[in-house]
Amino acid sequence: MTALTAPDSSPDAPRAASPCATSSCVASDAPLVLALPKGRILKALGPVLERTGLFHDGSAIGEGTRSLRFPTQDPQVDVVRVRSFDVATFVAHGGAQIGVCGADVLMEFDYPDIYAPLDLGIGGCRISIARPVDARHEETAVASSHIRVATKYPTITRRHFATQGINAEIVHLHGAMELAPTLDMASIIVDLVDTGSTLKANGLRETEVIAHVTSRLIVNRVALKTRPEAIRALIERFRDALQEKAA
Structure with missing residues (x-):
């Protein structure tokens, strides 16, 4: 299993210039924008958001409306709901100053402009390799120097197979993704797996775990330097909420 490499935990680590540095970072008197993922992670995050004091009901954010931006109980913090794969992009480019996304997204995009101070310990799953139940492992990977893989994680996939001397197309x-092997589009898939029931229902079996994944609190490095007190205070609210959960 590949070790999970998260962004540098030091906010002052040397990095390339952020897009935020050349566009417009949030004004000092404007609300901070917290980017949250839609779907199952947001539901799991609900109790944590309630303990931060940002919402009375963290699991009902945006229900019954098409709006994507919402105020919170704190007038200095707004929330936007976006696709889970887009949270890191919003934060890296300064559209949001802080956000929540899976470690899989951080591994795939490896944005230099993101600092990940907290593992929230929610949304646990894994990035895994799966193949048809009747496929022999050695025929589809070990004995081959080239393999075709269906995935939404091209960077993670290429990196993983490269360590084995295999060229991943x-x-x-x-x-x-589960359809690709049955339609002869690929020999195997690399995908996010929770219970494995979808794989089983589509005639696939999980054969290797590349990395275990949880959700992380992420911060734009430039915004942390321009509004350190506000952002650090919000980080501490999340840290306290996690400690309260553990108590």
């Missing part, structure tokens, strides 16, 4: 999909 990527079929880049954003969903329904």
